[in-house]
Each structure stands twice: as C-alpha cells, then as structure tokens.
Amino acid sequence: MSNQMTIYDISKKAGVSIATVSRVLNGSSNVKPKTRKKVMDIIDQYGYKPNAFARGLGLNSMKTIGILCADSSDLYLAKAVYFIERNLRENEYNSVLCCTGYDVENKKESLKLLLSQHVDSVVMVGSNFIINEDGGNDYIKEAAETIPVMLLNADYDAPNVYCTLCDDFKATQDATESLLKSGIDDILYLYNSKSYSGQKKLAGYQNAYMTMDKEINKDLQQCFSGSHEDIEGVTSFIQKLWDDGLRFKAIVTSEDFLGVGAIKFAQNNNISVPKDLQIVGYNDSILTLCCEPAMTSVNNRLEDMCIQLVKTLIGTLTGSEMPQKIIFSGELVKRDSTSI
Amino acid sequence: MSNQMTIYDISKKAGVSIATVSRVLNGSSNVKPKTRKKVMDIIDQYGYKPNAFARGLGLNSMKTIGILCADSSDLYLAKAVYFIERNLRENEYNSVLCCTGYDVENKKESLKLLLSQHVDSVVMVGSNFIINEDGGNDYIKEAAETIPVMLLNADYDAPNVYCTLCDDFKATQDATESLLKSGIDDILYLYNSKSYSGQKKLAGYQNAYMTMDKEINKDLQQCFSGSHEDIEGVTSFIQKLWDDGLRFKAIVTSEDFLGVGAIKFAQNNNISVPKDLQIVGYNDSILTLCCEPAMTSVNNRLEDMCIQLVKTLIGTLTGSEMPQKIIFSGELVKRDSTSI
DNA sequence: AATATTTATGAAAACGCTTACATTATTTTT
DNA sequence: AAAAATAATGTAAGCGTTTTCATAAATATT
Numbered sequence: 001m002s003n004q005m006t007i008y009d010i011s012k013k014a015g016v017s018i019a020t021v022s023r024v025l026n027g028s029s030n031v032k033p034k035t036r037k038k039v040m041d042i043i044d045q046y047g048y049k050p051n052a053f054a055r056g057l058g059l060n061s062m063k064t065i066g067i068l069c070a071d072s073s074d075l076y077l078a079k080a081v082y083f084i085e086r087n088l089r090e091n092e093y094n095s096v097l098c099c100t101g102y103d104v105e106n107k108k109e110s111l112k113l114l115l116s117q118h119v120d121s122v123v124m125v126g127s128n129f130i131i132n133e134d135g136g137n138d139y140i141k142e143a144a145e146t147i148p149v150m151l152l153n154a155d156y157d158a159p160n161v162y163c164t165l166c167d168d169f170k171a172t173q174d175a176t177e178s179l180l181k182s183g184i185d186d187i188l189y190l191y192n193s194k195s196y197s198g199q200k201k202l203a204g205y206q207n208a209y210m211t212m213d214k215e216i217n218k219d220l221q222q223c224f225s226g227s228h229e230d231i232e233g234v235t236s237f238i239q240k241l242w243d244d245g246l247r248f249k250a251i252v253t254s255e256d257f258l259g260v261g262a263i264k265f266a267q268n269n270n271i272s273v274p275k276d277l278q279i280v281g282y283n284d285s286i287l288t289l290c291c292e293p294a295m296t297s298v299n300n301r302l303e304d305m306c307i308q309l310v311k312t313l314i315g316t317l318t319g320s321e322m323p324q325k326i327i328f329s330g331e332l333v334k335r336d337s338t339s340i
Numbered sequence: 341m342s343n344q345m346t347i348y349d350i351s352k353k354a355g356v357s358i359a360t361v362s363r364v365l366n367g368s369s370n371v372k373p374k375t376r377k378k379v380m381d382i383i384d385q386y387g388y389k390p391n392a393f394a395r396g397l398g399l400n401s402m403k404t405i406g407i408l409c410a411d412s413s414d415l416y417l418a419k420a421v422y423f424i425e426r427n428l429r430e431n432e433y434n435s436v437l438c439c440t441g442y443d444v445e446n447k448k449e450s451l452k453l454l455l456s457q458h459v460d461s462v463v464m465v466g467s468n469f470i471i472n473e474d475g476g477n478d479y480i481k482e483a484a485e486t487i488p489v490m491l492l493n494a495d496y497d498a499p500n501v502y503c504t505l506c507d508d509f510k511a512t513q514d515a516t517e518s519l520l521k522s523g524i525d526d527i528l529y530l531y532n533s534k535s536y537s538g539q540k541k542l543a544g545y546q547n548a549y550m551t552m553d554k555e556i557n558k559d560l561q562q563c564f565s566g567s568h569e570d571i572e573g574v575t576s577f578i579q580k581l582w583d584d585g586l587r588f589k590a591i592v593t594s595e596d597f598l599g600v601g602a603i604k605f606a607q608n609n610n611i612s613v614p615k616d617l618q619i620v621g622y623n624d625s626i627l628t629l630c631c632e633p634a635m636t637s638v639n640n641r642l643e644d645m646c647i648q649l650v651k652t653l654i655g656t657l658t659g660s661e662m663p664q665k666i667i668f669s670g671e672l673v674k675r676d677s678t679s680i
Numbered sequence: 681a682a683t684a685t686t687t688a689t690g691a692a693a694a695c696g697c698t699t700a701c702a703t704t705a706t707t708t709t710t
Numbered sequence: 711a712a713a714a715a716t717a718a719t720g721t722a723a724g725c726g727t728t729t730t731c732a733t734a735a736a737t738a739t740t
Contacts, residue, residue, distance in 0.1 A: 397727065
C-alpha cells in the first residue's frame with residue numbers, strides 16, 4: 001500500500017538521504033536536477049504521499065484553514081463555504097468545516113477547537129459572528145493573537161483581523177432611495193434576527209429616509225426571527241402585520257427568503273406585484289428565479305468577496321502586508337418584482 | 341499562551357510524568373482519581389489543549405473524517421454536508437470538506453489527498469461518485485482497503501463500503517404510477533445529467549409504465565445538462581420541446597430546480613398547473629415553497645439518511661459489525677402542483 | 681507480617697516528518 | 711593545479727504526543 005510508505009522507504013529506493021527527499025518534497029532549491037528527478041520518479045512510481053501529521057508536527061502547520069459557519073445548509077452561507085473551500089484548495093490549503101449554529105457559546109467553543117487543531121487561519125463566514133455587546137468580540141481578538149482571522153461580510157477592527165465585506169448599508173440605502181424617489185413612501189423593511197448585517201441594512205434603510213428628508217415610521221421596521229427555511233412563516237408574519245392594519249407599497253428585505261415570503265403574501269391577498277407592492281430581496285440567490293414574478297434583489301458579490309478573502313489570507317500567511325478591510329459594492333439586480 | 345503549552349509543562353506543574361497526563365487526556369482507567377483530578381485542574385487552569393499533530397502522529401488518527409462532495413453550493417448537497425458535519429461533531433469527529441466538482445479525475449485526486457491526510461474514513465456525498473463504466477469505481481474499492489468508505493445516496497457493493505440511500509427508484513415509480521392511475525399517460529420525465537441517481541429514477545419511471553402496462557414514449561425522457569442554478573435554462577429547454585410539438589400532461593423530475601423550471605414554463609405558456617399540467621419535483625427543498633403553486637416533491641429523508649450514515653460510520657470505526665446497506669423510503673409530499 | 685496480586689506511575693522508544701549543522705562534491709578563482 | 715567558494719547531500723536532533731514495558735505503590739491473600 002502506497003499509504004504506508006515513509007520517507008525512509010523512498011530515500012532508500014532512490015539511494016539518497018531522507019533530507020534530500022524532504023527537500024524535493026518541499027521544493028527546496030538546493031537539490032541537483034538529476035537527483036530531484038530520480039526522487040520524483042520513485043515518489044510518482046509508488047504514489048507516495050507524506051504523512052500529514054508528521055509534516056504538521058515538523059512544520060507546525062498542516063496547511064489547513066478552519067471555516068466557521070453558523071449553518072452551511074443556509075443557501076447563502078453554503079455558497080460562501082463552497083467558494084472559499086474551492087479557492088483555498090486551489091492554493092493547496094485544506095479546510096476544516098465547523099458549523100456552529102447561532103449560539104454564541106457554541107461559536108466560541110468551536111473556535112477553540114479549531115485553534116487546538118493548529119489551523120493556519122480561521123475564516124468566519126457571515127456577520128453573525130459579530131456579537132453586538134460589550135467585549136462580545138474578544139474571542140475574535142484573542143484568536144487573532146495566534147493566527148490571522150478572516151471575516152466574510154462582517155466588520156470588526158482589531159489587529160490581525162481581516163474583513164472582506166459588501167457595503168450592505170449603501171446597497172440597502174440605494175434600493176430604498178430608488179423606491180422613495182419613485183414616489184413610494186411606505187416601505188416596509190423586513191429583516192432576519194439571525195444576522196447582524198440585518199442591522200446594517202436597517203441603518204441603510206433609515207438613512208435613505210433621512211437623505212430624502214422623509215419621515216420614518218417605526219412600525220415599518222419589522223424583524224422576522226424564524227428559520228431561513230420557513231417561507232410560510234414569513235408569509236403569515238406579513239399577513240399578521242397587514243391584518244393589524246399596517247399598510248405599505250413596497251417591502252425591502254435583508255434576505256431573499258423574506259422577499260419570497262412577501263411575494264407569497266401578495267399572491268394570497270391578490271395584491272399585484274409590482275403594481276401595488278414592490279419587493280426587493282437580498283443576496284440574489286436562486287430563490288429570486290423561483291418565485292413569480294422573478295424578484296429584484298441585491299447581488300452582494302459573494303464570489304468576488306470569497307476570492308478576495310482567500311487572496312488576502314494567502315497573502316497574510318506568506319508574509320505580505322495586506323489591507324485589513326476590503327469593501328465591495330452591492331449591485332441591485334432588477335427583475336419583475338419592482339418597477340424602479 | 342495556552343496554546344504553546346505542552347504535555348511536559350503540564351506534567352511538571354502537576355508533578356507527574358507525561359505518561360500520566362496522557363492517560364488522563366485519553367481517559368485511561370488506570371489512574372488514581374486523586375491524580376486525575378490534580379492533573380485535570382492544571383489542564384483546566386492553563387486551558388491546555390494537546391497538539392493535534394503530535395496526537396495524530398501517535399494515534400495515527402486525528403479523529404477526522406473526509407467529506408467529498410461535488411459541489412457544496414448545491415442546495416441538496418449543502419444540506420447533506422451540514423447534517424453530516426453536525427452529526428460527526430456531536431461524536432467528536434472533525435470533518436475536512438473537499439469539493440471535487442463533477443470531473444472524475446478531480447474526484448480521484450481529491451480522494452487521494454484525503455487519504456494522505458490520514459482521515460479515519462471518507463464520506464462521499466451524492467450518487468455522482470459512482471462512475472458508470474467498467475472498473476470506474478475501483479478508486480472507491482481501493483480507498484476501502486485502507487479505511488471505511490461511506491456513500492450517501494449511492495449504491496456500490498464492495499468490502500468496507502457502506503451505503504446509506506433512499507429508494508429513488510421506488511419513489512419515482514410510485515409518483516409516476518399515481519399519475520398514470522389518475523388517467524394521465526403522457527408524462528415527461530426530466531432529469532439532470534450530473535447525478536447518477538437520475539438514471540435510477542428514470543428506471544423507476546419506466547417501471548411504472550411497465551407495471552401499468554402502458555406504452556413508453558422515448559421522447560418523453562429528457563435530460564437537461566445545465567447547472568443546478570439555471571432555472572431559466574430549464575424553462576427554455578422545456579419550451580423548446582414544446583415548440584417542437586412534444587406534448588405532455590405531467591412532468592416528473594429528478595430534482596426540484598427542474599420542477600421549478602417546469603412551473604415557470606407553464607406560467608409563460610398560460611398552462612394551468614395542476615389542471616393541465618402536473619409537476620413533481622424531487623428533494624423537497626425550499627424551492628418547492630418558492631414557486632407558485634407550491635410544488636409536490638419527493639422527500640428523500642436526507643436528514644434521516646445522514647444521521648444513519650454517521651451512526652454506521654461511528655459503529656464501524658469502533659469495531660462494531662455494521663450493515664453495509666441501509667435503504668430509506670422516499671415520501672411524496674403533495675402540494676398544489678399536482679392533483680393526485 | 682510476609683507474600684502474591686493488582687493498580688498506578690514513570691522511563692523511554694516510537695510515530696514520520698523538517699531542518700540546522702556538518703560534510704562532501706563541484707565549481708570558480710588564483 | 712591548488713585554494714577558495716559554492717552547491718549538494720547526509721547526519722542527527724527536534725516536534726509533542728502515545729504506548730510498551732519496567733517499576734513502584736497499594737491492596738488482597740495466606
């Protein structure tokens with residue numbers, strides 16, 4: 001079996017020392033081309049792969065990145081994980097995935113676990129890793145004392161913490177402003193409690209009103225706290241608001257599933273979309289194409305962000321000075337649920 | 341820093357040998373309760389975590405399972421990865437994720453990589469890991485010589501290979517039969533080239549016709565080879581068939597996104613669903629709730645399968661004799677896209 | 681109380697690599 | 711052609727655990 005082979009076996013067969021084999025393996029320049037070829041041939045012939053543990057022990061790095069993610073069954077997070085994993089692998093890094101759920105203690109525990117595994121860095125996927133209370137993010141700061149911490153779509157200033165994010169504030173503000181400018185004043189903002197970015201988007205929504213010098217109605221800011229799978233829950237949540245007498249001409253959301261729930265609500269009530277109710281999703285996921293009409297949504301450049309994040313990560317690990325914050329601009333993808 | 345501490349430091353502080361510390365760490369019974377407590381206290385006090393590499397080297401196992409998955413951004417596969425990861429972690433196993441894409445060579449390469457990392461087992465998520473040609477699956481057999489190989493929703497008989505799957509054949513046959521029994525003869529079967537299970541479902545579809553003694557029209561078996569994101573592609577694919585004169589009263593699909601594309605097609609052509617066209621999806625994903633009307637779909641018990649798979653895996657790793665094949669029955673979840 | 685048995689602990693080898701340092705081979709300089 | 715400089719290779723010491731085997735302590739048996 002090729003897997004039982006050790007560097008000793010290879011060195012013996014190639015008639016060199018284990019140090020030379022190691023040098024070939026690690027691409028050291030100080031080895032004669034002829035020797036390198038000889039060793040390589042043996043390695044290829046026997047399909048030898050160095051034992052990752054031993055290598056890790058020696059190098060104190062296993063070329064492994066920890067990926068922390070609340071819930072990789074969430075469409076958006078799943079895509080992020082996918083893009084990050086792919087990019088890491090292209091750079092010859094492995095990823096250990098760790099789904100933490102939304103509980104804070106769990107997140108901390110998972111992080112500790114990854115650290116004990118000596119990952120070279122840890123990527124936190126999603127803004128829900130930012131804890132919105134005093135000292136809540138110390139666990140990030142602490143981890144960053146040991147290894148670089150990469151935040152996807154979250155914003156946190158600390159040494160050795162690198163953020164790659166989309167300007168959700170601005171994207172939401174822009175979308176809201178477009179609606180306001182088209183003469184619609186009663187815009188419901190619907191967000192999900194799970195994600196901190198829902199707050200930032202809320203601020204963008206509010207800022208749009210301020211900028212346009214229009215009055216804000218607090219009742220039009222609503223938080224849905226169910227799961228990202230519970231579209232029916234969203235629909236009845238909105239229905240309840242409606243039945244309670246709340247009225248709106250547009251709904252701006254912090255996630256696509258909320259938008260879909262809104263479209264379903266409109267259908268149930270024979271409200272014409274976009275004529276009498278315009279709806280804006282967020283993330284530009286496949287859900288936008290499933291509903292009727294297809295939904296306008298903010299594309300927040302997930303793939304670009306992930307590519308950049310890995311680029312920054314690799315740079316940091318190889319000792320380059322890297323910017324600690326990179327911000328992408330979201331882009332409103334207009335479909336048939338709006339007429340702006 | 342707690343992370344730099346070694347077993348030596350702990351042993352010194354506790355006034356015992358490293359062997360004793362190791363025994364405490366590994367829960368060996370041969371250690372006096374008083375000693376254990378003493379050591380534990382030091383460990384807790386300093387937050388010591390053993391170096392995973394060294395441990396791996398010693399044990400030749402890092403309690404890590406490799407997860408192989410073509411594309412974890414696919415809703416279905418993402419959920420599978422999520423469930424598996426969660427269950428593994430509950431059993432104190434880590435998971436290294438590896439997205440292979442659909443290229444066979446890549447899959448083999450990724451598997452080799454995982455093996456070189458000395459994972460304790462490897463889980464292949466999805467039927468696309470079964471290569472439908474002579475000797476195509478030797479790579480699985482080979483891996484199984486070293487470690488147990490777990491297949492999710494794929495069927496392959498070999499020593500040390502464990503399959504957990506859903507009877508997609510039967511589920512599709514049942515759905516098709518229900519439609520046939522309700523008097524509809526022209527059922528389009530639409531599947532996706534990416535997944536081998538599309539073939540098994542096709543067989544189920546065909547078997548329904550045979551069982552009901554009805555004639556099969558080969559033109560009604562169509563394969564869409566686009567991406568799982570390309571709902572619009574599906575819609576125009578069906579439109580083309582329609583424009584070419586193909587007619588059908590129902591569409592049975594191998595995946596939800598195909599069903600959604602079908603519903604969109606119906607909408608575009610003012611074909612009433614389910615009155616004039618019934619549509620059945622597969623996987624019972626969130627997409628079924630996004631479209632209008634909500635889509636009937638086969639729930640193939642993904643979570644149950646994943647739980648069982650991990651159970652089987654842990655059993656195997658701990659030396660229990662485990663069944664090599666466990667088959668779940670799919671369940672048709674009826675919604676408004678059918679009237680059966 | 682002396683001996684046999686069991687239980688708890690320690691010393692040291694092993695795990696398979698990397699790498700600093702020592703040595704040898706090769707090339708360049710004189 | 712000898713000396714100096716450089717390049718290639720080898721030797722051996724880590725890296726931080728686990729674990730076997732030997733030994734010491736505690737308990738049971740006579």
